[in-house]
Amino acid sequence: MEQFKPIAVIGYGCVFPGGGKDADAFWGNVLSGANGIEDVSKKYWKEDLYFNEDKHVEDKTYCKKGGVVSDYEFPMDNALELGFLKDDLTGLNKTQKMTLDTIIQAIRQSGLELKDLSDANFFVGNMLGDADVPDNMLKNRVKEIEKYIEASDEYKNLEIEKKKQLLELFEEKFSGRFEEADNENLIPSSLLYRLKNLLKINGHGCIVDGACSGSGLVIDEAIKSIQYGPEKMCVTSAVLGNMVVTGNIGFAKIGGLSETSSFPLDERAGGLIPGEGAGTIILKDLKCAIEDGNRILGVIRGTGVASDGKGQSIYAPSSRGQLKAMKKSIAVSGLKGEDVDYIETHATGTKVGDKVEIETIKQFFKSEGDSNRKVPIGSVKSQIGHAFSAAGMANMVKILEAMKHEIIPPTHNYNRPPQEVDLGNLYVNTKQQYWKRRNDHTPRRAMLNAFGFGGINANVFLEEYIPDYHKNLVKEQKEALHDGEYAIVGIGCLDHKGNNYKEWKDKITQKADYSKTSISKFYPEEAKGLYEDMKGYLISDFKFPFMKYKVPPKILDEIDISQQYALVAAGEAIEDYGKDKIDGDKTGVYVGTMMGLSSALKTDLRVRHVEYLDALDDCEKDMGVSLQDIKKTITEKIHSYLIKVKEDTLPGYMDNIIAGRISNFYDFSGSNAVYDKDIASFEAALYQGLASLNKKENNLIIVGGVHGNMLPETFANLEKMGCAGSIPAEGAAFFAIKRVEDIAPDDNIYAKISGIKHSVNAQKCDFTNKPFYFGADGAFKLLDKVSNIRTDSKPEVIESTNMFGETYSYPLCGRDEHFAAEEKKTIEIGNISYYAADTKQELLNNMIDHKEFSTNRSRFKLVITYNSLEELENKKKLLIKSIGGGI
Secondary structure (H helix, E strand, O other), X not given: OOOOOOEEEEEEEEEEOOOEOOHHHXXXXXXXXXXXXXXXXXXXXXXXXXXXXXXXXXXXXXXXXXEOXXXXXXXHHHHHHHOOOHHHHOOOOHHHHHHHHHHHHHHHXXXXXXXXXXXXXXXXXXXXXXXXXXXXXXXHOHHHHHHHHHHXXXXXXXXXXXXXXXXXXXXXXXXXXXXXXXXXXXXXXXXXXXXXXXXXXXXXXXXXXXXXXXXXXXXXXXXXXXXXXXXXXXXXXXXXXXXXXXXXXXXXXXXXXXXXXXXXXXXXXXXXXXXXXXXXXEEEEHHHHHHOOOXXXXXXXXXXXXEOOOOOXXXXXXXXXXXXXXXXXXXXXXXXXXXXXXXXXXXXXXXXXXXXXXXXXXXXXXXXXXXXXXXXXXXXXXXXXXXXXXXXXXXXXXXXXXXXXXXXXXXXXXXXXXXXXXXXXXXXXXXXXXXXOOOOOOOOEEEEEEEEOOOEEEEEEEEOOOHHHHHHHHHOOOOOOXXXXXXXXXXXXXXXXXXXXXXXXXXXXXXXXXXXXXXXXXXXXXXXXXXXXXXXXXXXXXXXXXXXXXXXXXXXXXXXXXXXXXXXXXXXXXXXXXXXXXXXXXXXXXXXXXXXXXXXXXXXXXXXXXXXXXXXXXXXXXXXXXOHHHHHHHHHHHHHHOOOOOOOHHHHHOOOHHHHHHHHHXXXXXXXXXXXXXXXXXHHHHHHHHHXXXXXXXXXXXXXXXXXXXXHHHHHHHHHOOXXXXXXXXXXXXXXXXXXXXXXXXXXXXXXXXXXXXXXXXXXXXXXXXXEOHHHHHHHHHHHHHXXXXXOOOOEEEEEEOOOOEEEEEEEEOOOOOOOHHHOOOOOOOOEEEEEEOOHHHHHHHHHHOOOOOOOOOOEEEEEEOOOHHHHHHHHHHHHHXXXXXX
């Protein structure tokens, strides 16, 4: 793996529970011990509908505590002062507002203006989207519920006027429970594109879902986009804004919640407390930040991401992946474990999780030959709860503030470790103490852990900024490698055309005709008519090979169909390549999909159908009639096709577990995550996967796209996405990809690709009368091209444009062909090649090697425009002669 190019933090901001409305307030809370954990049922859900102390009661939770951002108000004055228009900010949901709030804080702190972000990248770590989506589903399903009302004997016995009155009153009582959602917010990726548009950011980026490791993972991915892409700055956010009760109940059924409060690392630890919040850091290449005179608030020296691989269960924590993440982070920095002064742990307050992490940290220092030095550790979750995808960002802001104030931060609500836990060389710091530098020239240094449900772990290693030290550091810095060639060496797929690649290709060759299927078959008889016209290309004969994948048949109903499709298709690609020759330690999994699995929404409907019954209670009072039979009928109908929440329900509906299951079964310990960029989700995953190959973090990537959500809400989203004339299709397509330089004699090369570039393009794709795979569409586009390619096929550019005009493109050719120099690089726009360097000789070398850059800081710059490859080569020859003669 290449040595890590240091990254500067030039601005940050946060919103967390307990009044932590910005970094200053949050830091004040860290010092004072202010507690942001309160009774969540008073704010987000009715206690009498969802709470029960008996842990065995169906579809209820025993925890009503939460880390809540109470009385949140978006800082409109700050937004207007920065140049936003008030009308543009109306309609944002809470998740978007909290994220934008933290971005505004970071911009103001950095001294930048909005226009300075135009060429930046933008990444967001998130899970579960916003409450807008499930709330809107409940509103949409009112017509379905009315069909069940009409089916009850009690309704049939009402007078005609009473029937009409009941339905009208029911709609009125229920619709008033939720705020009207902006249509644009009903697609989870709106979190990215609405803010990207407001900020006028043109660079690459996506939503990254690594569950609880989301903050650490998104920082790692954002940094790769800087180190191996054209842009040198990235706005990097993480947020959790969906506090709907369903997730609480899911965690309750695995016994993961505390009934009282949050006690990480402590003997009283009994489970986590769900929380919310957001944080943002603005990252920039350190060398560029120094040259541009940016205010530097901290320096990231290393990141490490690793999967647990095989384990007892998909959600059991493991030291293997945690330790690997920490060791990767320190290794790429060029420093040692003895250089770490403090660790902000992931510790969530679960007995098993905290114990495993403590053992991991002890192993880390032991492996570094540093097991005798006392090292302070801590966890802010005792004050704010577990903010899941935003948790690591709270850790980051806490460390940055601690370095700023030269204080080792205290951990509150801590007495002593659990009886069975030996802290060894670690101690939980419970009071403010001066953070002394080792000497004037050595920065204070700390690590943060962000470990994810589903076996994905991230670590970030950062230090304070010391001008002289870091100016010398960047002098030794080497430029990152540029994109080379990559080979597709394994393929797997399934959709309505076939359950594997051979079947799929045979059907394509035969040009078979396919009939569309209505989704109405999945619903009770009374509701079928509502969904009869919703037709798409469904996979009708899929049978999950549960024996092969060692999944008990009794829990299959709890595992989302997208997780099943992806595991089978990825498995085919892995076995096509040859699983016995894979080094699992150097294999990563990158999955593109539009977030929001069907099982998540179905679980939400199952759990929250009591909201309809509650509205009927109000109707009952107003009308003076009994509606008990009607309510009983509704529950029976809902329960007839939606299963209750059980132990495997939560991992079964989490988006990131799509990738996690693949890594878990095949024992891969590289990165794994899900990437959402609406239609271009596969391309976003491919972009990040190729960066990991370029970095030599991985030797093989399993990259693909999957779509399995064929709910009515998915059909309703087609128009919002500009794809109203398309035919929704479900399926999965996966590829095993490696560097061409690593090809072995026994590898079967299907095709070669070279880099991938991102640009802004107003032209949107036309899906009229075509199968549309949503976030997996690009994977099927590549599959189609590869299935028709010949060994000597000339390079052809594949393009995909998302719903907001962002285009990803990459050249594809047959295995026996080679790419021209300009086809190997990601940084070019149309028929323009851009070169930059600090010396004429370097400029000449860059042009010969076609090493392109997008920067305005270099001393010498050169732009070549051309209409053909022949013209480009001729111009280069003339310039080489001209420049070469002048050196």
